[in-house]
Amino acid sequence: MMRFVASLGAAVLAVFAAIGRVAIFTAQTISHLVRPPFYPREFGQALLQIGYFSLPVVGLTAFFTGGALALQIYAGGARFSAEAVVPQIVAIGMVRELGPVLVGLMIAARVTSSIAAEIATMKVTEQIDALVTLSTHPMKYLTLPRVLAATLVMPLLVGVGDVIGIFGGYIVGTQRLGFNAAAYLQNTADFLEVRDVVSSLTKGAVFGFIAALMGCYYGMQSERGAMGVGRATKGSVVAAAVLILAANFLLTEAFFSV
Amino acid sequence: MIRLANVHKSFGDNHVLRGASLHVPKGQSMVVIGGSGTGKSVLIKSVLGLVKPDSGKIEVNGQDVARADRDAFLARFGMLFQGGALFDSLTVWQNVAFRLLRGSLKRPLDEARAVAIEKLRRVGLDKDVADRLPAELSGGMQKRVGLARAIAADPEIIFFDEPTTGLDPIMAGVINDLIREIVTEMGATAVTITHDMTSARAIADQVAMLHAGKVRWCGPINELDTTDDPYVQQFIHGRADGPIAALR
Ligand SMILES: Nc1ncnc2c1ncn2[C@@H]1O[C@H](COP(=O)(O)OP(=O)(O)OP(=O)(O)O)[C@@H](O)[C@H]1O
Ligand SMILES: [Mg+2]
Numbered sequence: 001m002m003r004f005v006a007s008l009g010a011a012v013l014a015v016f017a018a019i020g021r022v023a024i025f026t027a028q029t030i031s032h033l034v035r036p037p038f039y040p041r042e043f044g045q046a047l048l049q050i051g052y053f054s055l056p057v058v059g060l061t062a063f064f065t066g067g068a069l070a071l072q073i074y075a076g077g078a079r080f081s082a083e084a085v086v087p088q089i090v091a092i093g094m095v096r097e098l099g100p101v102l103v104g105l106m107i108a109a110r111v112t113s114s115i116a117a118e119i120a121t122m123k124v125t126e127q128i129d130a131l132v133t134l135s136t137h138p139m140k141y142l143t144l145p146r147v148l149a150a151t152l153v154m155p156l157l158v159g160v161g162d163v164i165g166i167f168g169g170y171i172v173g174t175q176r177l178g179f180n181a182a183a184y185l186q187n188t189a190d191f192l193e194v195r196d197v198v199s200s201l202t203k204g205a206v207f208g209f210i211a212a213l214m215g216c217y218y219g220m221q222s223e224r225g226a227m228g229v230g231r232a233t234k235g236s237v238v239a240a241a242v243l244i245l246a247a248n249f250l251l252t253e254a255f256f257s258v
Numbered sequence: 259m260i261r262l263a264n265v266h267k268s269f270g271d272n273h274v275l276r277g278a279s280l281h282v283p284k285g286q287s288m289v290v291i292g293g294s295g296t297g298k299s300v301l302i303k304s305v306l307g308l309v310k311p312d313s314g315k316i317e318v319n320g321q322d323v324a325r326a327d328r329d330a331f332l333a334r335f336g337m338l339f340q341g342g343a344l345f346d347s348l349t350v351w352q353n354v355a356f357r358l359l360r361g362s363l364k365r366p367l368d369e370a371r372a373v374a375i376e377k378l379r380r381v382g383l384d385k386d387v388a389d390r391l392p393a394e395l396s397g398g399m400q401k402r403v404g405l406a407r408a409i410a411a412d413p414e415i416i417f418f419d420e421p422t423t424g425l426d427p428i429m430a431g432v433i434n435d436l437i438r439e440i441v442t443e444m445g446a447t448a449v450t451i452t453h454d455m456t457s458a459r460a461i462a463d464q465v466a467m468l469h470a471g472k473v474r475w476c477g478p479i480n481e482l483d484t485t486d487d488p489y490v491q492q493f494i495h496g497r498a499d500g501p502i503a504a505l506r
Contacts, residue, residue, distance in 0.1 A: 037361055122345075129308045130343035134356050134407075135332045135363075 119219025154208025
C-alpha cells in the first residue's frame with residue numbers, strides 16, 4: 001500500500017516537473033520575441049515549410065472530410081426527414097470543430113515530427129553546441145522562428161481547410177444528394193456567424209503554437225544517439241496531438257458555453 | 259589566459275573529471291593528450307559552458323566563465339568539434355561564413371563568401387566544394403570545413419578537438435602548419451586535443467596529459483620525451499603494458 005502511494009506520488013511529481021519544464025521553455029521562447037537579434041531568413045523558411053508546403057495535405061484532408069460529413073448528415077437527417085440541414089451542419093461542423101482539429105492534427109503529424117527530428121539530430125550531432133560557439137542562441141535561431149511562423153500561418157491554413165471542407169460538402173451535396181447549388185451556398189453563408197469563424201482561426205493559432213513548440217521542446221530535450229532522436233520525435237507528436245485536443249475542448253468551452 | 263582549477267564533472271555515476279587543473283597562457287599552444295574517454299572533450303566544453311561543471315573554477319582572462327558575459331567571450335572564440343558539427347541544411351561556404359552572415363559580425367554577402375573561400379583554401383579545400391552540402395563531403399573534408407569555420411572570424415582563442423583525425427598524413431601536415439601559423443602569426447591562444455603524437459609535436463608549446471579525471475602531467479613540449487612519468491612514457495610510445503591499464 002505504502003509503495004503504491006509512493007509511486008503514485010512520484011508519478012504526480014514527475015508530471016508537475018514536466019509541466020514546469022514546458023512552461024519555462026514556453027516563457028523563454030516568448031521572451032526572445034522582444035530581444036534581438038532576429039533571424040528573418042529562418043522565419044521565412046519556416047513560413048514556407050509549415051504554411052505553404054502543408055497546403056496539399058490540408059486541402060485533401062478537409063475536402064474528403066467535408067464530403068463524408070455531408071453524406072452522414074444526409075443519411076442521419078433522413079431518419080427524421082431533416083435532410084435539408086446538410087449545408088448548415090456541414091458549415092458549423094467544419095468551421096467550429098473539424099477544420100481546426102483536423103488541420104491541427106495533420107500539422108502535428110507533418111510539422112511537429114519534422115521539427116523534432118531535425119532539432120534532435122542537430123542536438124545529437126553537436127550542431128546546437130556549435131551554434132552556441134558561433135554566438136547564436138539556439139532558441140532565437142531555431143525555436144522562435146518556427147513557433148512564430150506556425151502561430152501566424154495556422155489560422156490561414158485552418159481558413160483554407162474550412163473553405164475546402166465546405167466545398168467538399170457542397171460538391172457531394174449538389175452532385176450526389178440533389179441540392180440546388182445556389183441555395184446550398186446561400187444557406188451556408190446565412191447560417192455561419194462571425195463568432196464561428198473567429199473561434200476557428202483562434203483555434204488555428206493556438207494549435208500552431210502548440211505543434212511547433214512541442215517539436216522544438218522535444219527536439220531540444222533529445223538524448224544522444226539515433227534512439228534519442230526517435231524517442232523525441234514520437235514524444236513530440238503524441239504530446240502535440242493530445243495538447244491540441246485538450247486545448248480544443250477548452251477553447252470550445254470558452255467560445256460556445258451557454 | 260585560460261585557467262581551470264579543480265574542476266569536477268559527473269554524468270550520472272560516471273565520474274569523468276575529478277579535479278582537473280590546467281593553465282593555458284596567452285598566445286600559447288596547449289596540446290591535451292590522454293586516453294579515449296578520459297574526458298578531454300568534456301574538459302574543453304566546460305570552458306565554453308556547453309557542459310556545466312559540478313564544482314571547480316574556470317577563468318578566461320581573469321573572469322569566471324560562470325558569471326562573465328558569455329556573448330562577449332564567445333565573440334572572439336572559435337571551436338572545431340570532434341565530429342565536425344556542420345549545419346547540414348547550409349552549404350559549405352554558408353557554414354564557414356556563419357558568423358559573417360548574421361549577428362554583430364555581419365558583412366556583405368559577397369565579402370562573406372570571399373572570406374569563406376579563402377579559409378577553405380587554407381585548409382586545402384578547392385572553391386568548388388563551397389556550394390556543396392556537408393553530407394556530400396568525405397569525413398576528412400567535413401573536418402576541414404569545421405576547421406575553416408572555427409577560424410573564419412579570426413578568433414583570439416581557438417579549441418581544436420582532434421583536428422587531424424581522419425586525414426591523410428600530408429593533409430595532417432598542412433593542418434598542423436596552419437594551427438602553428440594561427441598561433442605564431444595571429445597571436446591566438448590555442449587548445450588542441452589530439453591522439454596523433456606527430457601532430458602534437460608540430461603544434462604544441464605545452465602538453466598536458468589527462469588521466470583518471472586529472473591533469474596527470476603538464477610541461478613544455480621539449481620535456482615530453484625526457485620526463486620520467488611512466489604514464490606519459492607509456493602513452494607517447496603507445497605501449498600496451500604499463501601503469502595505464504588497457505582492458506583486453
Ligand atoms: N553529454 C554526455 N552525457 C553523458 N555522458 C557523457 C556526455 N559527454 C561525455 N560523456 C562521457 O564522458 C566521458 C568522457 O567523454 P569525452 O568525450 O570527453 O572523451 P574524450 O577524452 O574526448 O575521448 P575521445 O578521445 O575518444 O574523444 C565518456 O565516458 C563519455 O561517455
Ligand atoms: Mg573527444
